[in-house]
Amino acid sequence: MRRTGLIALGLALGCLQLGLRGLGVDWVIINLPLVWLVTYLNRWQFQDLAAVAIAAGIMLEIGSGLTIGTQVISLLLIVLIGKLTLNQVTEGSQLSFSLVLGGIATVAYNLAVDFSLAPREVLGAGRSIGLRIMLEVLYTIVSIALLSLAVSARQTKQGAYHFKATSRRSR
Amino acid sequence: MQRKTARWAAAGAVMVAASITILQLTGLWRPIGIVLEAATKPILKSTTGAFRSLGDEFQTLGSLGSLSKQNRQLEQDLVVQKSEVSRLRELEIENRLLREQLSFQKDQARSLIGSQVIGYGPDNVRRTLVLDRGTRDGVAVGQAVVSSGVLVGRVDRVSDQTATVFLVSDPDFRVQAIAQSERARGIVRGQLGSGLRFEQIAQSETVSPNEDVLTAGSDKIPKGILIGKIDSIAKSDNEVFQAAQLRSPLNVSRLEIVFVVKG
Numbered sequence: 001m002r003r004t005g006l007i008a009l010g011l012a013l014g015c016l017q018l019g020l021r022g023l024g025v026d027w028v029i030i031n032l033p034l035v036w037l038v039t040y041l042n043r044w045q046f047q048d049l050a051a052v053a054i055a056a057g058i059m060l061e062i063g064s065g066l067t068i069g070t071q072v073i074s075l076l077l078i079v080l081i082g083k084l085t086l087n088q089v090t091e092g093s094q095l096s097f098s099l100v101l102g103g104i105a106t107v108a109y110n111l112a113v114d115f116s117l118a119p120r121e122v123l124g125a126g127r128s129i130g131l132r133i134m135l136e137v138l139y140t141i142v143s144i145a146l147l148s149l150a151v152s153a154r155q156t157k158q159g160a161y162h163f164k165a166t167s168r169r170s171r
Numbered sequence: 172m173q174r175k176t177a178r179w180a181a182a183g184a185v186m187v188a189a190s191i192t193i194l195q196l197t198g199l200w201r202p203i204g205i206v207l208e209a210a211t212k213p214i215l216k217s218t219t220g221a222f223r224s225l226g227d228e229f230q231t232l233g234s235l236g237s238l239s240k241q242n243r244q245l246e247q248d249l250v251v252q253k254s255e256v257s258r259l260r261e262l263e264i265e266n267r268l269l270r271e272q273l274s275f276q277k278d279q280a281r282s283l284i285g286s287q288v289i290g291y292g293p294d295n296v297r298r299t300l301v302l303d304r305g306t307r308d309g310v311a312v313g314q315a316v317v318s319s320g321v322l323v324g325r326v327d328r329v330s331d332q333t334a335t336v337f338l339v340s341d342p343d344f345r346v347q348a349i350a351q352s353e354r355a356r357g358i359v360r361g362q363l364g365s366g367l368r369f370e371q372i373a374q375s376e377t378v379s380p381n382e383d384v385l386t387a388g389s390d391k392i393p394k395g396i397l398i399g400k401i402d403s404i405a406k407s408d409n410e411v412f413q414a415a416q417l418r419s420p421l422n423v424s425r426l427e428i429v430f431v432v433k434g
Contacts, residue, residue, distance in 0.1 A: 011211055015218045018290035018301060021424050022222035024230055028295050050184035058191065059211060063290045065297030065327065065337060069192030076188045080181060113296040117363065121342045125363035132295055 003051055010052040014059020028132055030139040031106065033060070033075055038102040038140075039147045041082045042094045049079045066116055074112065078105045095148055102144045103137045110136065201331070208332045212303060216289045223427070281393060282433035283317075284308055288426050289333070298338035298361065298423070300324065304431065305332040313391040315432040321421050322346070322386060322396045323429050334431070338423055339367055339398060347387040348398055353377045356387060359398050359417065367399055367417035378404055378415055393432055 013033045020029045033056040037049055057072030064071050082101050089097045110133045114122050122129065194200040234241070286308075290301030304310050306329050316323040316336050324338040325346070337344050344361040348369060355376035359369050369384055382401045388394030399417035406413040 012214070014293075015211060015215045015290075017293045018215055019219035019222045020293075021291035022219045022226055024223075024226035024424050026422075026424050031294070045180075046184070047180045050180070050187075054184070054187055054191065057188070058207065059215075060293045061195070062208070062211075062215075062330075062333060063292055063299055063301045063335060064294070065292060065299045065335070065341060065343070066294075068195040069188070071293070072188045072191055076184055080184070083181075110295065113294050114363075117296070117342050121363050128363060136295060 002048075006048050006051040007055040010055025010057075011059050013052070014056040014062075017056070017060060018063045028135045028139065030136065030143055031109065033057075034078060034105055034109065035102065035140055035143045035147060037075065037079055038082065038098050038105065039144050039151065041079070041098060041101070042086055043151065046079065046083050049083070050076060053079050066113060070112070070116075074109055078109075095145070098144050098148060099141050102140045106137045106140045107133055205331045208305075208330060212289065212332060215301070216287065216303065219289055219291070223425075226424075283430040284310060284433060286310075286316075286334075286429055286431055288429060291424070296342075296363065298324075298341040298344075299327070300336040300338060300423070300426070300429070302334045302336060302429065302431070303332070305330050305334055307331055309433060310334045310431050311391070315386070315392040315396060316429050317396055317432060318421060318426055318429045320397055321419065322392075322398045323421065323423070323426065325392065326431065336429075339419060340423065346392055346398070347389045348384050349387040350376075350378050350401070351383040351385055353379065353382065357412075357414075359384060366402075367419060368414055369401065369417050370414040371412045372414065374406070374408075374411070374413055376413075378413070380404065384415075384417055391432075396432075 010033070013036055017029075017032045020032070033053070036056075037053055040049060040052075053075035054072055057075045060071040060075075061068060078101075082105075085101070086094075086097065110129075114129055191200070194203070284304055286302040286304040288300050289303045292299035300316075300323070302310070302316070310326055310329050312326055312329055314326045316326060322339055324336040324341070324344065326334050327337040328335040338361065339346070339359070340361040342361050342363045346359050347356070348359040349356050350369075350372075353376065355372050355378045357369050357372035357376075359367055362368050369378070372378060378401055380401050380403065384398045384401060386392050386394055386396040386398060397420075399419040402416045402418045404413065404415045
């Protein structure tokens with residue numbers, strides 16, 4: 001049941017990403033599945049994150065102009081590398097780790113997409129690519145920070161409620 | 172123990188991702204894809220629709236100040252357009268009469284498949300659209316996609332119920348084109364982040380600003396579809412070819428309905 005929910009979440013994230021340009025944004029849009037996965041990296045288990053990554057990746061494949069499989073594999077790689085490196089991080093520095101990972105993943109993802117084009121194209125539009133990547137990194141970092149704060153606040157609230165309920169019951 | 176489980180989970184996830192990719196590449200993914208598309212198409216359609224309405228609201232709010240000025244301009248344009256329409260009607264009648272006298276065959280009407288835009292490309296580099304029509308509606312790879320008579324792009328990938336379209340502004344898009352009045356031939360291609368480029372035009376040809384550029388007819392893309400207007404020309408005596416920057420009259424992120432040209 002939980003796995004079905006995770007797959008549905010992944011598909012929903014994919015749908016949101018594919019519809020995002022409907023807002024009228026013609027230049028830079030944020031990568032929602034990436035933001036979600038990086039934010040929940042230290043909160044969810046690998047299996048759960050992988051289920052979301054695969055479902056979102058499959059959905060993104062529908063609208064992607066890239067080679068088949070690129071979206072699924074890139075999202076899964078983010079989870080895999082993130083989980084492997086997360087073990088080296090201390091408890092207090094997890095938010096900064098998420099921000100750095102989000103930034104690096106955005107740059108890597110964009111470079112991978114850019115280099116799927118002819119080198120002439122990439123060289124010709126170097127400045128525009130750089131600007132676009134910088135803007136997307138900024139979007140990603142801000143979104144991860146806001147989402148992390150919201151999730152932490154919710155967890156603290158839930159924890160306080162749980163504590164109150166159990167102490168009332170024990171009395 | 173926990174580390175061992177994590178390792179197995181990682182290996183399992185990688186296997187799943189690799190299997191999905193292989194299934195997609197070999198075409199064996201099709202039955203799963205059909206079920207998945209049927210389940211997600213309504214969600215995708217409504218998500219995009221919701222985002223589009225939200226975008227419209229923002230745009231309306233942003234343009235409130237200039238609306239009355241724009242309205243006056245449109246009213247003036249309408250008067251000009253009305254006189255133009257009546258002039259064109261006259262020309263059409265005259266053209267029909269002349270064709271009848273010369274016993275020309277009537278142009279075959281293009282067969283179009285109306286389609287709704289249900290999604291857009293997920294990244295910031297490739298320019299794509301997702302349409303709610305697929306192979307079962309007669310859509311095939313390579314067909315042209317138009318909106319209001321203007322070329323939107325070319326079908327790149329088709330599944331049973333959806334199609335992915337490469338927009339004219341995508342860097343991998345190429346189409347043979349011809350300038351309407353001077354008949355200069357060349358190739359139009361999308362450029363990363365900076366619109367359309369009409370290139371490989373021979374130095375001996377003449378192109379002028381504001382001239383319409385149309386498709387020259389190639390493969391599954393019919394002749395005579397408007398691509399855009401010439402914005403600026405880059406000509407140098409040292410170069411073999413000249414090139415021009417085009418502007419498309421379409422705002423792709425606002426497209427809702429497009430037509431796939433069948434043949």
